[in-house]
Amino acid sequence: MLNRILIIDDEKLIRESLSHLLTGAGYQVDLAADGAQAKQLFTQHTYDLALIDLRLPDCNGIELLKIFKTAVPDQGPMCIMMTAYGSVDSAVQAMKHGAYDYINKPFKSKEILLIVKLALEAGGLKREVRQIIKTQAKKYNINNMIAVDPLMIKTFEVVKKVAANRDVSVLIQGESGTGKELIAKSLHYLSSRAAKPFVSINCASIPGNLLESELFGYERGAFTDAKSRKHGLLEKAEGGTVFLDEIGDMEPSLQAKLLRVLEESRFRRLGSVSDITIDVRFVSATNQILEKLIEKGTFREDLYYRLKVINITIPPLRERKQDIEVLLKYFIDHFNSKLNRQVKGVSPGALSLLQQYRWPGNIRELKNTIERIMILEDDEIITEEHLPLEVISSSREKGKYGVFLPREYDIRQGIDFNGLVKSFSSYLIEEAMKIAGGNKAKTARLLSMDRGTLRYQIKKLGIEEEVFDQE
Structure with a gap:
């Protein structure tokens, strides 16, 4: 399917030359001489890209840009502003309101074709991301989760309420296999953070020193193998959700640094002297009882209360x-x-x-x-x-x-009672005999019987005594 482009310019020569250039490059092109005509075409067709002149006879190009970008939030066409009267202020305004690029007239054909190509590729990637988010949101929609038990229905209701608050920290507790990560993803995709990253890290699977560099990142030269700067998972999750699975296994030294992030919403890369401010929601999960870890001194009590502003407990199956x-x-x-x-x-x-x-x-x-x-x-x-x-x-x-x-x-169907009792008794004695290494006294102790009773049972059941040690 051909990409559809709308060219909006009051100069006929520019409209027609751009149309000829872009049509020849394989695009479908519509033309508008002013804002009114552009608005009419916009309501009739879906455009992948709009080339908008900054000065139009009946309106300002920035006003048209705002209309295109707000008509269908996050789904409007990519927009490139064109002008023969470029200024820093107008460029800043255009970019602020969502323009992909800002170009000055006159322009070269190769320049236009390259910018159009890059803008359409960026638009395609945005559509793919939106589709992925839509698919994930549907997959992890709490309404699609399978449960009829009142405890789980109540848990789902809590998840819906908590998701509406984009900042509150959540601690999810439950045994292995109960679906803690599923609940964490539901919290993310039901919230206003859904369009931003969901970053998951298992605190039990990574050694403490590596976990710190994974979370916070590091500067070049921070340690022997730090040959270049690395952005940590906290930075990569900006605007989204950080899921800390098996939080009970995090080392105490790292717990103190995580506590600072929760309290101040900022951190430092390893080897850095400056802070980085972040906007993320923390969701943690554990299959351990953190209160017992606090008593043992392996988990910080202050961190525990920071993490469990909201506590969600998933009952076992x-x-x-x-x-x-x-x-x-x-x-x-x-x-x-x-x-x-x-x-x-x-x-x-x-x-x-x-x-x-x-x-x-x-x-x-x-x-x-x-x-x-x-x-x-x-x-x-x-x-x-x-x-x-x-x-x-x-x-x-x-x-x-x-x-x-x-x-x-x-x-x-009927059973052989005596035969079954004999087989089962023989099995128990022979298994105990193997464990005891053939020693009768130890075999008798394992079966909670005296040696006389054991000898009687061996004879009665016809078990070969040769396999026992001679005493």
């Missing part, structure tokens, strides 16, 4: 079992599309086991479990037989005796 069924449906639909499968759902028995399991890895573990099943199994319904052993084992009804039957046994 085992405490919101209502969400498991809706999450299952979501993940099955997702992997049906991704893996080109036609899985229809989960059997009642499998659903019951999945809801009983404690999910130590929370939503991440549930997602990985469903993905693994859908890759390895061919059936249209996920049944008990498809579930991993850890889900089957820990989710079986244990009753008051604290034991469960292996999956191959089903009391409803």
Whole structure:
């Protein structure tokens, strides 16, 4: 699709010469002799670029620039101002109101073609960025998140309210896999900072000295390998959000420097003597209990209260079992599309086991479990037989005796009681025997029985005594 350009100039010769030049370069061009005609064309077509003369018969070019830039905020055409009466003040005004460039007449063809090319490329990049932001905002929209549990619904409402305040610091607490980063991104993309960067850093994955240089950057010569200036993540996040994941693992010496940034909104690069002022929102997350770290002296109490102006706690999946069924449906639909499968759902028995399991890895573990099943199994319904052993084992009804039957046994179909008891007893003794290295006294202690009882069981069950050490 050809880029569409609007040329606005009261001099016919300039209009026509520019039209000839740009049409020959492959652009679609419209012409306007004054502001009124330009406004009319602007309402009828969508333009990628406007070349605007600073002095028009019926208006000032700056006024036209303002109209083009404010009609559809952040989506208007790129604008280049043209004038034969250039001055510093008029150039400053043009750039202040959003002009891409300011050129003086007369101009050379190569100069115009280059500036037009660069302006259109810049406009294309801006559109791509807007599309990415739009996609991310939709992806992390809190209204699209999957939950029916009242605790999570309440959490989502808190996120919406907090996002409306662009400056307040937020601390997100929850176990691994509960979706802390997802909440952090929702806070960013729901806020007025959405068009600016979301910068994430994991404090546990980077050693303290490297983490400091990553956050603050450094000047050339700040240390041995600092051969050039480096901008830190705080600078790169200007206007946006800094997400500090696993904040509980940050070293105390760095905590003091972070506290200063939170209090004063400024910092220094390593090796610098001047401060840099920043405008960012800090969102932190941890799966640790920071109060206990404060008691141990590994986390600063003053930093803790600076970080948790708003505290959001995400409950683990085992405490919101209502969400498991809706999450299952979501993940099955997702992997049906991704893996080109036609899985229809989960059997009642499998659903019951999945809801009983404690999910130590929370939503991440549930997602990985469903993905693994859908890759390895061919059936249209996920049944008990498809579930991993850890889900089957820990989710079986244990009753008051604290034991469960292996999956191959089903009391409803009838079982060999004596044979099962004998097999299980033999298994326990032989496993204890291996751990004890064949020593009967140690084997008996592991099984909480005396040696006489152990000898009786060995004889009764027919276990070979030769494997025991001779005493």
